[in-house]
Amino acid sequence: xxxxxxxxxxxxxxxxxxxxxxxxxxxxxxxxxxxxxxxxxxxxxxxxxxxxxxxxxxxxxxxxxxxxxxxxxxxxxxxxxxxxxxxxxxxxxxxxxxxxxxxxxxxxxxxxxxxxxxxxxxxxxxxxxxxxxxxxxxxxxxxxxxxxxxxxxxxxxxxxxx
Amino acid sequence: xxxxxxxxxxxxxxxxxxxxxxxxxxxxxxxxxxxxxxxxxxxxxxxxxxxxxxxxxxxxxxxxxxxxxxxxxxxxxxxxxxxxxxxxxxxxxxxxxxxxxxxxxxxxxxxxxxxxxxxxxxxxxxxxxxxxxxxxxxxxxxxxxxxxxxxxxxxxxxxxxxxxxxxxxxxxxxxxxxxxxxxxxxxxxxxxxxxxxxxxxxxxxxxxxxxxxxxxxxxxxxxxxxxxxxxxxxxxxxxxxxxxxxxxxxxxxxxxxxxxxxxxxxxxxxxxxxxxxxxxxxxxxxxx
Numbered sequence: 397x398x399x400x401x402x403x404x405x406x407x408x409x410x411x412x413x414x415x416x417x418x419x420x421x422x423x424x425x426x427x428x429x430x431x432x433x434x435x436x437x438x439x440x441x442x443x444x445x446x447x448x449x450x451x452x453x454x455x456x457x458x459x460x461x462x463x464x465x466x467x468x469x470x471x472x473x474x475x476x477x478x479x480x481x482x483x484x485x486x487x488x489x490x491x492x493x494x495x496x497x498x499x500x501x502x503x504x505x506x507x508x509x510x511x512x513x514x515x516x517x518x519x520x521x522x523x524x525x526x527x528x529x530x531x532x533x534x535x536x537x538x539x540x541x542x543x544x545x546x547x548x549x550x551x552x553x554x555x556x557x558x
Numbered sequence: 559x560x561x562x563x564x565x566x567x568x569x570x571x572x573x574x575x576x577x578x579x580x581x582x583x584x585x586x587x588x589x590x591x592x593x594x595x596x597x598x599x600x601x602x603x604x605x606x607x608x609x610x611x612x613x614x615x616x617x618x619x620x621x622x623x624x625x626x627x628x629x630x631x632x633x634x635x636x637x638x639x640x641x642x643x644x645x646x647x648x649x650x651x652x653x654x655x656x657x658x659x660x661x662x663x664x665x666x667x668x669x670x671x672x673x674x675x676x677x678x679x680x681x682x683x684x685x686x687x688x689x690x691x692x693x694x695x696x697x698x699x700x701x702x703x704x705x706x707x708x709x710x711x712x713x714x715x716x717x718x719x720x721x722x723x724x725x726x727x728x729x730x731x732x733x734x735x736x737x738x739x740x741x742x743x744x745x746x747x748x749x750x751x752x753x754x755x756x757x758x759x760x761x762x763x764x765x766x767x768x769x770x771x772x773x774x775x776x777x778x779x780x781x782x783x784x785x786x787x788x789x790x791x792x793x794x795x796x797x798x799x800x801x802x803x804x805x806x807x808x809x810x811x812x813x814x815x816x817x818x819x820x821x822x823x824x825x826x827x828x829x830x831x832x833x834x835x836x837x838x839x840x841x842x843x844x845x846x
Contacts, residue, residue: 397563397564397565397607398563398564398565399565401566417563418563418564418565418566418609419560419561419562419563419564419599421560421561421596421600424560440559440560440600441597441600441601442593442596442597442663442667445664445666448666454640454669455665455666455669456666456667456669456670457593457666457667457670459596459600460592460593460596460597460600460667460670461592461596461670462566462589462592462596462609464566464568464611465589465592465611465613508665508666511665511666515665525751526751527665529664529750529751529752530663530664530665530666530667530752531664
């Protein structure tokens with residue numbers, strides 16, 4: 397039982413070849429095998445959103461995805477999005493609005509927020525709240541997070557209109 | 559928590575899948591989106607010996623996509639929630655599902671979870687099962703022996719129990735495309751967006767000048783299976799939308815819904831909420 401399997405997963409643009417146990421969650425694979433500790437393992441049953449990462453461009457729960465299911469796919473983590481500058485404006489807005497305190501939820505928040513910014517560029521404040529409702533924050537009370545996302549939505553809309 | 563150890567295999571064809579199911583029997587669980595299965599494994603509620611990942615069957619037309627043919631909309635078991643949410647075909651032909659999908663958890667989960675997984679798991683608080691019952695849809699099951707079609711109203715037997723036999727998998731759902739003059743409403747109440755619903759209603763009827771006919775009303779979270787409220791349906795049949803007909807339908811619910819108390823709501827509270835939701839759903843259905 398638990399026969400290890402070979403996987404080739406493109407993580408932040410680099411192909412990682414690993415032999416892993418099938419039971420390994422994507423979040424633990426990223427943290428333990430790849431040393432990418434940005435995404436966090438929180439509730440481990442899909443509720444809190446701290447483990448949010450992208451698989452083939454779509455956000456998923458890293459704790460409800462097996463690493464072997466990502467074999468042959470492309471995974472992006474907060475490290476990749478941060479290094480590429482894709483979310484620089486979002487990170488700046490979170491900073492300016494004090495949209496984090498302990499920071500545990502922040503990588504997941506940023507992944508979800510960036511997904512929202514791509515999917516719903518015209519989202520209302522209410523729609524932001526609904527979109528972000530799968531990510532829990534126990535420090536901020538969400539107000540500042542919604543403020544930050546709203547700011548970036550407006551700024552990107554202005555940028556796109558130039 | 560972490561999942562217990564298991565083996566994993568990702569077959570490339572249906573034939574291979576059925577062989578694996580036959581060989582491993584009860585030791586095997588099918589894995590598609592895994593949004594329920596992985597959570598239950600993480601909590602060690604079950605310990606299968608092997609997971610058979612059927613997402614490798616993306617090339618099997620029988621299990622994939624959303625297609626309308628001859629007034630019937632076929633939703634493949636491997637269609638993801640997000641695919642159904644984004645589908646123009648669903649919005650046009652099965653608007654009840656289009657209304658229901660946004661209530662399923664959150665985007666990151668809807669990107670992975672599948673239609674077939676929700677049907678096969680048969681959670682009484684899930685959205686697709688209650689819509690399938692309200693719309694009298696068919697569930698198509700597939701095994702080595704071929705296909706078998708079961709009415710959704712017969713498919714859900716008891717809590718997490720369905721009509722599925724060993725060796726079968728859910729291939730697709732078949733929904734009759736909504737006919738002219740008909741309307742659908744789906745509503746649910748949850749403590750937070752994306753949480754398991756306390757109560758939900760799926761309502762469908764022909765609406766002609768405020769008069770309701772061919773009415774169906776089904777409830778989630780109100781028993782061990784999606785509950786079809788036959789007496790309430792009878793109370794509404796052929797009647798105009800009016801306070802006394804709504805009250806008659808609401809009064810009929812107590813005798814046919816079987817809500818169980820949970821940590822947050824008593825059975826009486828749930829029944830009350832079902833009545834409230836019924837009032838809202840009927841108003842929306844009648845366009846009032």
